[in-house]
Amino acid sequence: MTPVRAIRVGLVACQTCGLVMQRGPVPSPPTSCARCGTRLRERRPRSAENTLAWLIAGVILYIPANVLAVMYVSGVGGGEESTIIGGVLSFWRAGSWDIALLIFTASIAVPATKFVALAMLLWTVHRGSSWARKQRTALYRLVEFIGYWSMLDVVVVALTAALLKFKALGTAEPRLGIVFFCGVVVTTMIAALSFDPRLIWDMGANDGH
């Protein structure tokens, strides 16, 4: 059994507080929520376009974020700049495979997964596909959930730089790569928040739109 969809029976739910209101047949359709005052919209405006724009911005920032160094550490034996992948590898070589895996997941795998997942969602929505709707909605929830964990490396760099301040004995400084990396996290989070998952359910064979 397929449930009734709000848009087809003239109902609209406030995206902030969840109050369900009638859109018609009242003479003038409601413009703001009766409970919390948020502007009522059936769908997030220009959702696909905004998501695509933020996604492209994220992909572009992802390149310098991985190529440039994120941190510079110096000690008695001289200084060394390290990239994100370089940090993962040095943990791996030092035998801390668990930390290496954690940073790899948060900093490299999570953003890459978000790019692929959001691109796939945008493409299938654009085509009006009715394929695997439930699974695609679950994929959206996953993208939403994993989003902010990528901030992990920014936290590690900030804390390391704040702590290692021993002049000749050891110092750490953030490098430009971390700015781009932080940009990747913020842009992909905005991309995920701009995407309206209801678009997955809006078009398709058995739902004349």
Add this chain to the structure above:
Amino acid sequence: MSMPTRGRELLVCPHCDAVHRAVVLARHEVAACVACGHILARRHSLSVDQLLALTVTAALVFLIANSYPLMTIEVGGMQTEATVWGAALLMLHGWAAWPAAVLALSMFILPLLQIALLLWVLAFARFGRRAPGFDRVLVTLHRSRPWSMTEVFLLGALVAVVKLSSWVHVTPGIGIWALASLTILLTILSLVEPRFWWTLLQAHP
């Protein structure tokens, strides 16, 4: 003006737009959308008093997490320590100010704002009153939630402890325990669904 629907309360899934009739949930029951599986409602057994107690605790723990060092490191007799806001502040110059601002917002300012707003709403609700600016406070709480990231800071601090311990002597501080407790408290508070907050005063007239 818009008309709320009459009769039994309706729920519309925010992820797929499917319309459901609200049902009364038993303790620990959750209501999931029949079409897409999104959790529509969750029955929690916390009263306003209990929520207020949790929020007051969160405020105290927040204070501790920011007054005591997360960790202390020692090299050749010299010591440095890092606090939550200190980590962000130290980067606040030059181009590093950009990620530092994001960190300060997501790890310090927004969690603090959330605790303050919850305290405000709950303290009034405790006496059956509608807090001044009720609507705006709840909307702000809703909007700021995705950007509040205490749990990420906790994991980052733990990774930093492990990372630094390969070079220098690291001692985890009281701050890290407070941060862990804060993460748990904020997670419990964030599980309370928006509908509960919006109907807070209907339940407590």
